Amino acid sequence: MFHGGLLAKLRGFYKWYVLGLVSVGYIVGELGHYLIGTTSKVTAEDLHYGDKSCLFNATHLTLSQLPVVCEKVNSTELCESLTLNGTRYCEWGYNGLGIDYQVLAGPAFMAVFTVVGVILGVVADKYNRARILSVCTLVFVIAILMMGTVTEYWHLVLLRMVMAAGESGCNPLATGILTDLFPEHQRALVLSIFNWGIYGGYGIAFPVGRYIPDLNAWGLSWRLCYYSAGVVGLVVAVLTFLTLREPERTTIGEEGAGNNKAGDASLEAGKKMPQVTIWHIIAQPRVLLLCLAASIRHCGGMCFAYNADLYYRDYFPDVDLGWWLFAVTVGIGSVGVVVGGVVSDKFVSKMGVRSRVLVLALSQLIATLPAFGSVVFGPLWAMITLAFSYFFAEMWFGIVFAILVEIVPVSVRSTTVGVFLFVMNNVGGNLPILVDPVSKAIGYREAIMIFYAGFYGISSILFFLTMFVMDGPVEQPAASENKPNGLDNKAYSHDETRHRIQDARL
Structure with a gap:
């Protein structure tokens, strides 16, 4: 009895273990993804790619003490002639920016990430998701490790493409697994925690990319960042292969309630009717508008992610903001993710999926103005406004995918997530x-304001419009309506249990 009770308790914790495991794996993948942004300057110096400019290199001085600011000088000779009290304080070198960097950070990764993500989404709807996720994790982990060995720019481009292929399976595969493991009243919170891996990896990249290269341990400089992330990733890959199991696929949201308006299959004579195609699902106005809004919001987030460290280094070279950026993105972002999931889950049973979209629209609207402040103000107020903006801005990702999995049928759930990510990441x-x-046309700060804070504001408007094409609360059918007539009652038992859970919460 004791043995059985202990096993039952352990099984109860299994789903939380799975959440933790896939979340850590996602954090490692995103750390490898975003390290290029925080190590780009030292990596460019080593591999010789991107733009060159006049750089401030005297850590004992502040910008207010300089007769001429290094960043305003556009020639090698003048840059190297600038002195203060007989000491040169500028150097001409690679700044980590330029079209080479932007291609490396964005298209080189996204081109593969989006295409392979769709393919893996289709595969996940037919085969064992746990095994596929294990292989994907191993692929991107090996790519991260090998990034530490590169000697040419094109090596880095190629390995980022391989890493993208592996990491592209994480979201559609893990989203499907977690959706089947957790009930509706925890779904947005769980998916928010998982998708926080993006911001966790991105936030950790700030101290790792800023401080580890300066240590130059064993002469490895920036390469140690990738080796360290890869070793942690190997442990996660092994645990994923050995302990992750494929859960039973379940119907949820509108499909589970028998809502045929969404085009989902219904139950008849104990059997499911033929499922609609993926093309029917993605052609729905609500899915298209949700995808457009998410794409614009994603652009704002990616713009800040790829440029934040380089931007603050460029405009405030005498102020070390590495730990500030880590605290804001990981600390404040974590709270925002949890609050967004909890608020969304709190109201969804009463207001339907529209409540989730409303949370999206309001959170991004509130985040927009302080996002502008994080670019306009000096170091102190930039970090304060960034923290306020980040709290509300980071509510969005998990809620978007909670909405998506609740309005599509189980037969094409992972495929839909893959297609959704394909469009969202390409845009x-x-x-x-x-x-x-x-x-180069209007200024670096102004460009960041447009593509970062400006796109936050545009996404909030689009999310608000999306709310009007979503269905209202799903009416739960009475028990008598679900009663089977001498047929297999598995579907009925599943629905009945889910309704009892909801009734207990109400």
Whole structure:
């Protein structure tokens, strides 16, 4: 009895273990993804790619003490002639920016990430998701490790493409697994925690990319960042292969309630009717508008992610903001993710999926103005406004996918997530490449304001419009309506249990 009770308790914790495991794996993948942004300057110096400019290199001085600011000088000779009290304080070198960097950070990764993501989404709807996720994790982990060995720019481009292929399976595969493991009243919170891996990896990249290269341990400089992330990733890959199991696929949301308006299959004579195609699902106005809004919001996030460290280094070279950026993105972002999930889950049973979209629209609207402040103000107020903006801005990702999995049928759930990510990442992940030409035309700060804070505001408007094409609360059928007539009652038992859970919460 004791043995059985202990096993039952352990099984109860299994789903939380799975959440933790896939979340850590996602954090490692995103750390490898975003390290290029925080190590780009030292990596460019080593591999010789991107633009050159006049750089401030005297850590004992502040910008207010300089007779001429290094960043305003555009020639090698003048840059190297600038002195203060007989000491040269500028150097001409690679700044980590330029079209080479923007291609490396965005299109080189996204081109593969989006295409392979769709393919893996289709495969996930037919085969064992746990095994596929294990292989994907191993692929991107090996790519991260090998990035530490590169000697040419094109090596880095190629390995980022391989890493993208592996990481592209994480979201559609893990989203499907977690959706089947957790009930509706926890779904947005769980998916928010998982998708926080993006911001966790991105936030950790700030101290890792800023401080580890300076240590130059064993002469490895920036390469140690990738080796360290890869070793942690190997442990996660092994645990994923050994302990992750494929859960039973379940119907949820509108499909589980028998809502045929969404085009989902219904139950008849104990059997499911033929499922609609993926093309029917993605052609729905609500899915298209949700995808457009998410793509614009994703562009704002990617623009900041790829340029934040370089921007603050460029405008405040005498102020070390590495730990500030880590605290804001990981600390404040974590709270925002949890609050967004909890608020969304709190109202969804009463207001339907529209409540989730409303949370999206309001959160991004509130985040817009302080996002502008994080670019306009000096170091202190930039970090304060960034923290306020980040709290509300980071509510969005998990809620978007909670909405998506609740309005599509189980038969094409992972495929839909893959297609959704394909569009969202192609638009949101590639548009930031325009930062380079726009910054050369009107200024780096102004370009960041447009593609970062400006796109937050546009996304809030689009999310608000999306709310009007979503269905209202799903009416739960009475028990008598679900009663089977001498047929297999598995579907009925599943629905009945889910309704009892909801009734207990109400």
